[in-house]
Amino acid sequence: MTKLAFFEGDFVPIEEAKISITTHTLHYGTGCFAGMRACWNESKQQMYLFRAQEHFQRMLNSARFLYCELPHSKGELESITIELLRREKFKENVYIRPIVYKDEGVFRVWLHDAKDKLAIFAIPAGGYLRNSEGISMCVSSWRRVDDTAIPARGKVNGSYVNSALAKSEAMLNGFDEAILLNQDGHVSEASAANFMIVRDGKLITPPTTANLLEGIVRRSILELATAELNIPIEEREIDRSELYIAEEAFFCGTGVGIASIGSIDHRTVGHGKRGEITAKLDDLYRKILIGEHDAYTHWLTPVYD
Numbered sequence: 001m002t003k004l005a006f007f008e009g010d011f012v013p014i015e016e017a018k019i020s021i022t023t024h025t026l027h028y029g030t031g032c033f034a035g036m037r038a039c040w041n042e043s044k045q046q047m048y049l050f051r052a053q054e055h056f057q058r059m060l061n062s063a064r065f066l067y068c069e070l071p072h073s074k075g076e077l078e079s080i081t082i083e084l085l086r087r088e089k090f091k092e093n094v095y096i097r098p099i100v101y102k103d104e105g106v107f108r109v110w111l112h113d114a115k116d117k118l119a120i121f122a123i124p125a126g127g128y129l130r131n132s133e134g135i136s137m138c139v140s141s142w143r144r145v146d147d148t149a150i151p152a153r154g155k156v157n158g159s160y161v162n163s164a165l166a167k168s169e170a171m172l173n174g175f176d177e178a179i180l181l182n183q184d185g186h187v188s189e190a191s192a193a194n195f196m197i198v199r200d201g202k203l204i205t206p207p208t209t210a211n212l213l214e215g216i217v218r219r220s221i222l223e224l225a226t227a228e229l230n231i232p233i234e235e236r237e238i239d240r241s242e243l244y245i246a247e248e249a250f251f252c253g254t255g256v257g258i259a260s261i262g263s264i265d266h267r268t269v270g271h272g273k274r275g276e277i278t279a280k281l282d283d284l285y286r287k288i289l290i291g292e293h294d295a296y297t298h299w300l301t302p303v304y305d
């Protein structure tokens with residue numbers, strides 16, 4: 001259970017971490033956030049925070065888009081997060097949500113000159129999707145928000161309306177998840193995860209210029225595929241028609257992990273089950289998260305002394 005939040009510069013009981021209904025970000029979506037994971041390893045009695053510096057760098061990048069001034073460096077943000085997890089005494093997997101918001105009234109829509117505030121809380125992490133095997137996907141009728149409208153490469157609150165529209169449409173039509181195409185009609189990403197396919201034994205994913213979030217798990221997987229599994233990778237545009245002939249497909253992100261896709265627009269992907277490359281990457285990633293892969297401990301920060 002979540003008991004605490006870092007709020008207005010201090011650790012406070014979660015029920016005291018409240019913002020006013022007049023808050024700018026509530027009305028205009030003018031905030032940004034991070035979504036991080038810390039995993040508990042029972043045999044080591046240790047908890048590991050995954051790639052905190054990369055997450056906070058992306059949050060600071062997102063903050064720049066919004067003219068947010070934060071009085072914290074990446075290092076300080078990581079220390080605050082570790083302190084929060086220690087105070088919570090968590091001994092289970094948790095999802096961590098740092099958020100930057102504009103604590104201003106609503107009679108101005110502009111971003112600059114606003115008071116920016118930071119809050120962080122963590123919640124025990126349940127599964128994001130009902131199943132993470134054989135997920136059914138559809139191509140959304142909604143297009144991914146374009147960089148000329150709201151930068152998708154950062155985690156900007158307001159752009160999640162785009163994700164929410166696509167996700168609800170997919171679910172109400174009986175699918176688990178949506179794939180969004182960008183304005184050019186090429187594959188961008190899922191509602192809250194990046195997307196990869198395997199064709200001819202190559203791992204293929206759209207480039208970060210395709211209006212997608214610069215995902216930390218995405219980057220990690222590309223690194224692992226090359227360094228550990230010797231799988232060729234291609235960062236290139238993906239056509240819609242390639243979705244229907246891919247040997248494997250999965251989406252990946254902090255919340256969902258690596259979720260294999262069973263079908264896209266009612267066409268079975270491969271055998272409809274987790275493919276070989278997806279399985280290898282998933283096994284590797286899970287080991288790394290709990291500190292069971294010595295070559296990647298530099299991606300982790302142990303929470304407890």
Ligand code: PMP
Pocket residue numbers: 035163189190191192193194212213214215216217218252253254255
């Ligand atoms: N795309 C979107 C839109 C997301 O919300 C997420 C989840 N943060 C991702 C991709 C995956 O990013 P990451 O691997 O950094 O969690």
